[in-house]
Amino acid sequence: MTSPEFDIFLNALPIPALVIGADARLLGINASARQVLGGDGTGRHYVTALRQPDAIAAVEGCLRDRLRHHAAFTGREGGRETAWRLDVAPLDLPGLRAVLVGFTDLTEMDDARRMRRDFVANVSHEMRTPITALAGFIETLRGPARDDAAAQARFLEIMARETARMTRLVDDLLSLGRIEEDERVRPTAPVALDTLVGAAIAALEPLAAARSVTLAFSGPEAMPTVPGDAAQLRQVLVNLIENAIKYGREGGTVTVRLDPPARIATMPAPAVRLSVQDEGEGIAARHIPRLTERFYRVDDHRSRAVGGTGLGLAIVSHIVERHRGRLKIESRAGQGSVVSVLLPASLS
Numbered sequence: 380m381t382s383p384e385f386d387i388f389l390n391a392l393p394i395p396a397l398v399i400g401a402d403a404r405l406l407g408i409n410a411s412a413r414q415v416l417g418g419d420g421t422g423r424h425y426v427t428a429l430r431q432p433d434a435i436a437a438v439e440g441c442l443r444d445r446l447r448h449h450a451a452f453t454g455r456e457g458g459r460e461t462a463w464r465l466d467v468a469p470l471d472l473p474g475l476r477a478v479l480v481g482f483t484d485l486t487e488m489d490d491a492r493r494m495r496r497d498f499v500a501n502v503s504h505e506m507r508t509p510i511t512a513l514a515g516f517i518e519t520l521r522g523p524a525r526d527d528a529a530a531q532a533r534f535l536e537i538m539a540r541e542t543a544r545m546t547r548l549v550d551d552l553l554s555l556g557r558i559e560e561d562e563r564v565r566p567t568a569p570v571a572l573d574t575l576v577g578a579a580i581a582a583l584e585p586l587a588a589a590r591s592v593t594l595a596f597s598g599p600e601a602m603p604t605v606p607g608d609a610a611q612l613r614q615v616l617v618n619l620i621e622n623a624i625k626y627g628r629e630g631g632t633v634t635v636r637l638d639p640p641a642r643i644a645t646m647p648a649p650a651v652r653l654s655v656q657d658e659g660e661g662i663a664a665r666h667i668p669r670l671t672e673r674f675y676r677v678d679d680h681r682s683r684a685v686g687g688t689g690l691g692l693a694i695v696s697h698i699v700e701r702h703r704g705r706l707k708i709e710s711r712a713g714q715g716s717v718v719s720v721l722l723p724a725s726l727s
């Protein structure tokens with residue numbers, strides 16, 4: 380085969396691939412391999428194309444012993460590292476001794492593995508704190524506080540709080556798992572958001588009262604239903620209103636607003652807007668893009684003090700995604716925050 384024929388053959392392959400001749404020059408390289416390696420095509424010495432010692436050793440080995448070789452390869456695409464496995468195989472055709480190098484993309488697998496590792500480490504860390512506290516109090520109740528009724532009552536109170544924290548954490552983890560499981564299935568049942576908001580506000584009145592926060596609602600006379608999953612949308616509301624109460628101003632007002640279907644620039648079709656506004660300290664811009672990450676908190680101490688798990692907004696973001704909606708967090712330090720959810724007003 381000539382170089383153009385190799386290119387045609389290589390371009391038909393679903394993976395980045397290239398062919399190297401016995402003279403160590405590139406006989407062919409497909410478009411996707413060119414993208415991984417950068418630079419132009421055939422005729423170059425393979426060392427100038429591959430440039431990484433492991434990859435070069437694998438090709439060298441195959442040219443010499445005509446056996447299969449493998450190597451790890453690190454690419455760079457748009458400033459981001461990509462991970463590949465190279466399979467180097469002898470390619471012996473009539474009158475031609477060459478090697479074929481194929482690239483398998485491991486980036487996503489690597490990312491997934493790293494995320495899983497981080498997640499397990501985070502969960503373990505979150506669980507260890509309350510468990511350590513419980514273990515300490517059990518020791519104290521058995522020993523020094525054995526005959527001290529007042530201390531016992533106080534410690535049991537803290538133990539109950541730590542247990543409640545673990546329960547919340549496990550509940551949040553379970554619901555995150557459930558939401559992820561059917562994230563691809565778009566919910567379709569008609570949901571009356573105004574009724575849902577009313578119920579969520581009623582349920583959170585006691586929490587608001589404890590911080591002297593007034594819960595206000597503003598919405599149109601009649602609100603059409605939207606396609607959705609009522610239980611999940613209720614969870615969105617509860618998580619957002621809870622945050623506004625907990626991180627908003629003590630004695631302030633939290634306003635829940637519903638806007639009827641309208642064309643909104645960032646949405647492909649008419650959408651309703653549901654927003655929760657507080658009068659708290661607000662969130663510095665650099666934190667905003669990270670708030671939906673699991674366990675990300677602006678102020679670790681504060682979140683824990685108010686019983687947060689760090690999963691609330693991660694859950695919200697997954698639910699909104701499942702509804703093909705959009706989550707928007709706007710805040711200026713010192714001026715409170717507005718968290719809005721845009722939901723498609725109809726299917727299609």
Ligand SMILES: Nc1ncnc2c1ncn2[C@@H]1O[C@H](COP(=O)(O)OP(=O)(O)O)[C@@H](O)[C@H]1O
Nearest residue numbers: 622623626676677678682687688689690691692
């Ligand atoms: N309305 C808000 N005002 C200020 N900060 C907020 C608000 N909502 C969320 N945050 C910040 O975002 C973080 C993540 O929120 P969330 O995922 O609900 O976790 P949690 O409330 O359990 O800490 C919170 O710890 C807090 O720092």
Ligand SMILES: [Mg+2]
Nearest residue numbers: 622687691692
């Ligand atoms: Mg929260």
